[in-house]
Amino acid sequence: MRVMIVEDEKPILDLMARLVGQHPSLTIVGTFTSSAAALAAYEEIKPDAAFLDVEMPRMGGIELADKLKAIDERVQIVFTTAYPQYAVEAFRVSAVDYLLKPVTPDAIERVVSRLSKNHALHSMPPPHAAATEEPTVRCLGTFETRLSDGSLMSWPTRKTEELFAYLLVYPNRIAGKWHLADLLWPDLDESRALHNVHNTVYRLKKALREAGIAVELTHSGEGYDLRKPPIFTDLELFRDFMKGAASIDEEKAVEGTKLLISSRGALFAGKDYAWSAGLEAEIFQQQASLASKLSDYYRRSGDETAAKEMLRAYLSYAPLDEKMNAELLRLYSKSGELGLFRSHYDKYAGLLSEELGLAPSDQIREMMKELSIN
Incomplete structure (x- = not known):
């Protein structure tokens, strides 16, 4: 997997680069001491995962993660910090994991296991x-x-x-x-x-x-x-x-995921x-029934990233499905992914207007209204 590391303290960045670079499953494609530089380089390096320090000047890791997710919904986020109180907020942007400093090789090994599982889900071979x-x-x-x-x-x-x-x-x-x-x-x-x-x-x-x-x-x-x-x-x-x-069940989820993603x-x-x-x-x-069942299964299993991926896979070829759009927006709202919620809402509303001359349903517009108020 291709990874980027963002850490504003150079000695810690060098340490992270050594730890991450030693793992055979990871290839470092970029290291940055500022969020702005990482954001500017993102489109060119296209990492599969990003290790982000939570506490950085001007743009912290959580804000950066929200911007990266708005560019590429599939990028996997791992936060690093010395302060565990950020954990709840970090997971609101669907972080794969949360590493407390000082980061150890064992911690890297643990997070790679989760990254690999998600990467396999996102990287099915072409049909x-x-x-x-x-x-x-x-x-x-x-x-x-x-x-x-x-x-x-x-x-x-x-x-x-x-x-x-x-x-x-x-x-x-x-x-x-x-x-x-x-x-x-x-x-x-x-x-x-x-x-x-x-x-x-x-x-x-x-x-x-x-x-x-x-x-x-x-x-x-x-x-x-x-x-x-x-x-x-x-x-x-x-x-x-x-x-x-x-x-x-777990076995059917693996097979069903492959079928849904490859069906296109x-x-x-x-x-x-x-x-x-x-x-x-x-x-x-x-296909809609399968996407809904898989999303429900992953959500019950505590893997909301995979749950959203199932909905996105189906909506990639059925973008006007009202029920599935509403469910994906609900999950974005629940996890606090405000950037993804707004970008998906705007995309859906624009397509609905262009193709059918309609506005989103009352339920979906109410979600947008509540988000704007909060």
């Missing part, structure tokens, strides 16, 4: 990362098929790709040829539409065979049947998980398949 356990096809937030070398599948026609998409979301069952004709070519007469079905099925089978994609597309009676191996699409992984996600959004995002609208709404509802 197309090559791995044998990764699905071949991504349907959530995109629609892409990867070959064994990691390159993208190239389709002969857009309808060939769309036919593949339809067969994937309704696998292992017969798709009637007349149904496919009406679904994919609703504006053509029956004979031309059926002719297109036959040609597109041929192109699809040829493209899959040449690409070495391990699926079987067969003609059966009046339709076509697609058979695929397990763990072929991220959609089926998500669906299978949600079947057993009535309650979330709507079913077949960017493809605009008319027939998938109902299924897209169903998946969105399930």
Whole structure:
């Protein structure tokens, strides 16, 4: 993990740099004796975590943390101080830990364990990362098929790709040829539409065979049947998980977190398949349910940083969800993260006005009003 250290006393800064630099999991990307200098350099060095002295002139560590969080919500904060009375205030800005001076190697080891856990949560590999356990096809937030070398599948026609998409979301069952004709070519007469079905099925089978994609597309009676191996699409992984996600325990939280972060959004995002609208709404509802359950689990476990991360992950592709925005703002308010509350409120209100011509709900506006009064 990349870390920065901010400490106004140079001897203590040098000591912290030695302690932090000795740990194999940490790489120091910047040391600063002033908050202003650290803030100015932040965008360039982009640390994963920041060790901040609480008591510094002009801009203390807690104020600096609030500004850093407004720039990057994911940065992890560790405070250092000789005065334990700052602990409550420090944790109001979602500090990962609080180290009393003089800082020891054991204290660094303890905090690295917590940092590493959060870093793993924030640093999931991209959905197309090559791995044998990764699905071949991504349907959530995109629609892409990867070959064994990691390159993208190239389709002969857009309808060939769309036919593949339809067969994937309704696998292992017969798709009637007349149904496919009406679904994919609703504006053509029956004979031309059926002719297109036959040609597109041929192109699809040829493209899959040449690409070495391990699926079987067969003609059966009046339709076509697609058979695929397990763990072929991220959609089926998500669906299978949600079947057993009535309650979330520690094991399910780990798996669910990976699925939520890697899903990246709507079913077949960017493809605009008319027939998938109902299924897209169903998946969105399930994604919201998962984000809410995971957030509740982490909050009950005392990890509000992870709870907020689950809400942010979902809102990154469903930014107008009123219930989830309200919950995230409530958590920001509860933890005293005023900068994050205001920046998120402004972003949400602006998007709501621009997209729908609406204002935030009475509940959300009341939270903003209370924050302004206090």
